[in-house]
Amino acid sequence: xxxxxxxxxxxxxxxxxxxxxxxxxxxxxxxxxxxxxxxxxxxxxxxxxxxxxxxxxxxxxxxxxxxxxxxxxxxxxxxxxxxxxxxxxxxxxxxxxxxxxxxxxxxxxxxxxxxxxxxxxxxxxxxxxxxxxxxxxxxxxxxxxxxxxxxxxxxxxxxxxxxxxxxxxxxxxxxxxxxxxxxxxxxxxxxxxxxxxxxxxxx
Amino acid sequence: xxxxxxxxxxxxxxxxxxxxxxxxxxxxxxxxxxxxxxxxxxxxxxxxxxxxxxxxxxxxxxxxxxxxxxxxxxxxxxxxxxxxxxxxxxxxxxxxxxxxxxxxxxxxxxxxxxxxxxxxxxxxxxxxxxxxxxxxxxxxxxxxxxxxxxxxxxxxxxxxxxxxxxxxxxxxxxxxxxxxxxxxxxxxxxxxxxxxxxxxxxx
Numbered sequence: 001x002x003x004x005x006x007x008x009x010x011x012x013x014x015x016x017x018x019x020x021x022x023x024x025x026x027x028x029x030x031x032x033x034x035x036x037x038x039x040x041x042x043x044x045x046x047x048x049x050x051x052x053x054x055x056x057x058x059x060x061x062x063x064x065x066x067x068x069x070x071x072x073x074x075x076x077x078x079x080x081x082x083x084x085x086x087x088x089x090x091x092x093x094x095x096x097x098x099x100x101x102x103x104x105x106x107x108x109x110x111x112x113x114x115x116x117x118x119x120x121x122x123x124x125x126x127x128x129x130x131x132x133x134x135x136x137x138x139x140x141x142x143x144x145x146x147x148x149x150x151x152x153x154x155x156x157x158x159x160x161x162x163x164x165x166x167x168x169x170x171x172x173x174x175x176x177x178x179x180x181x182x183x184x185x186x187x188x189x190x191x192x193x194x195x196x197x198x199x200x201x202x203x
Numbered sequence: 204x205x206x207x208x209x210x211x212x213x214x215x216x217x218x219x220x221x222x223x224x225x226x227x228x229x230x231x232x233x234x235x236x237x238x239x240x241x242x243x244x245x246x247x248x249x250x251x252x253x254x255x256x257x258x259x260x261x262x263x264x265x266x267x268x269x270x271x272x273x274x275x276x277x278x279x280x281x282x283x284x285x286x287x288x289x290x291x292x293x294x295x296x297x298x299x300x301x302x303x304x305x306x307x308x309x310x311x312x313x314x315x316x317x318x319x320x321x322x323x324x325x326x327x328x329x330x331x332x333x334x335x336x337x338x339x340x341x342x343x344x345x346x347x348x349x350x351x352x353x354x355x356x357x358x359x360x361x362x363x364x365x366x367x368x369x370x371x372x373x374x375x376x377x378x379x380x381x382x383x384x385x386x387x388x389x390x391x392x393x394x395x396x397x398x399x400x401x402x403x404x405x406x
Contacts (some may be wrong), residue, residue: 037333038314049340050306061292062299062348066306070297077264087279089264095272096265102328103253103269110240122325130240137252145265 002057003070004044005030008203010105010166012054014159018071020195021158022078027159036117068098068111071155083155091150099137099155101163107134108163112170135167136176150186153193161190169201205260207247208233211406213308213369214270215257217362221274223398224361225281239320271301274358286358296351300359303341304366310337311366313404315373338370339379346383355391356396364393372404 005012019025033053035041040051047063048055056064056073064070075084084092111131114123142149142160149157164187167174177184191194208215222228231241236256238244243254250266251258258367259276267273278287288294314334317326345363354362367390370377379386393399 037337038329040333040336045340049344050303050310050337051340052306062296064295064299066302069295071293072298092267092272092276093265095275096267099269099272100253103255107253112375118327118330122327124321124325126241127321130243134240134253137248137254141252144362 001059002029002031004033004047004053004055004057005055006032006034006203008169008201009053010162010201011052011102013199013201014067014101014162015054015056015070015074015163015165016199017158017195018074018083018155020198021083021153021193022074022080024074024078025198029060037113038117042101051173068095068102068155075155083153083158085154090152090154091201094154094156096153097142097145097148098159101159102142104135104163105140105166107131108167108170111135135174139164139167139176139180139183143183146183146186149190153190157190161187161196165191165196166201204230204260205234207231207236207250207256207260209235209237209256209257209406211314211372211404212256213365213404214305215403216369216404217304217365218257218259218277219402220272220361220398221277221286221358222366223284223401224356224396225277225283227277228401231390240316241320270384271298271305271358274301278358286356286361288357293355293357297355297357297359300345300348300351301362303344304359304362307317307338307341307366308369310334310341311370311373314338338377342367342370342379342383342386346386349386349389352393356393360393364390364399368394369404 019028033041035044035051035053044053044055045051045123047057048065052065054067054070056070064073072084075082085094111128114128150159167176206343222231236244236247238247238254247256247258248254251268255268257270257273259273262293267276275287276401278285288297317331352363370379
């Protein structure tokens with residue numbers, strides 16, 4: 001399987017953490033690509049017209065995206081403990097928490113595009129404030145839901161951990177840890193898992 | 204169940220089309236809300252810190268989002284033909300096509316924010332071009348995958364139909380139909396389904 005990859009992308013990191021947790025990382029052929037909304041990578045575009053990483057090209061069948069689809073696909077391929085609960089309230093909570101984490105990332109990355117990609121004269125402070133308000137409110141919900149993350153390593157808690165690590169990587173001044181020390185303690189422990197140590201961002 | 208709703212949101216429409224297709228629309232209490240990244244709605248924010256519609260508040264359990272999670276949850280609650288294939292290649296193709304459709308919408312809505320929400324002096328043509336290139340490339344993939352949509356009404360084909368309808372609603376000059384007449388014929392037939400007629404956008 002070929003995985004279009006960026007070492008700085010938190011959506012990619014979700015996928016590689018899942019691959020490590022499920023014993024499948026060695027089976028992935030990583031193809032490092034950089035792409036942005038204004039500078040799309042033509043090789044990624046062939047597999048995924050949305051020109052986003054991660055995109056997974058399985059040995060058979062169509063290319064898969066986005067990260068929730070790839071993560072669930074990988075989780076279907078192994079016989080160990082599943083990261084996606086099969087049914088019932090555990091499944092909906094895990095998927096909701098994955099969506100919460102992805103929503104943190106979506107807002108944080110729109111913020112980053114605004115301050116790094118967009119020409120300085122065209123930046124809009126209301127947009128930045130709106131995106132960061134989403135990030136902060138989502139972290140507060142994560143802190144209230146901490147018991148669920150402590151209870152299970154699943155796609156929900158894993159996604160939240162990756163999102164918080166991304167904030168630490170790109171927004172070190174946000175200091176959400178001061179406001180949410182219990183969440184910070186859980187995250188620090190999660191970040192010591194081998195799957196997280198093996199996938200620390202760069203670039 | 205309470206559904207935070209906007210009559211113009213295509214992500215909401217995915218959910219309401221699923222609710223109609225699965226005989227559950229009458230059980231939804233629709234709460235109409237308007238929200239944008241720079242003008243978040245405080246009532247939605249209580250249920251969903253990302254302040255996005257659709258957000259579903261079930262009779263028991265936490266609020267659910269985003270639209271793929273809500274659609275799969277609703278599909279778990281009825282005994283009829285399922286819109287989410289349970290397993291295997293049919294599932295991955297359907298989920299991939301839902302992600303393709305959602306990616307069309309994500310790009311189209313970022314385009315809309317740029318030309319309607321952002322002050323005119325701060326708009327960036329490269330951003331608009333990049334988002335529209337994603338939309339056009341994704342439509343081209345949809346046209347190549349048409350046999351899969353013809354084969355099944357599932358979350359994949361349903362999402363593609365809703366995304367194309369959104370383009371017709373907000374980007375009538377795009378005229379993707381001229382380039383992809385077979386996809387257009389399929390879409391026109393899908394749009395005559397009662398679930399689609401009952402959920403036409405407004406506002």
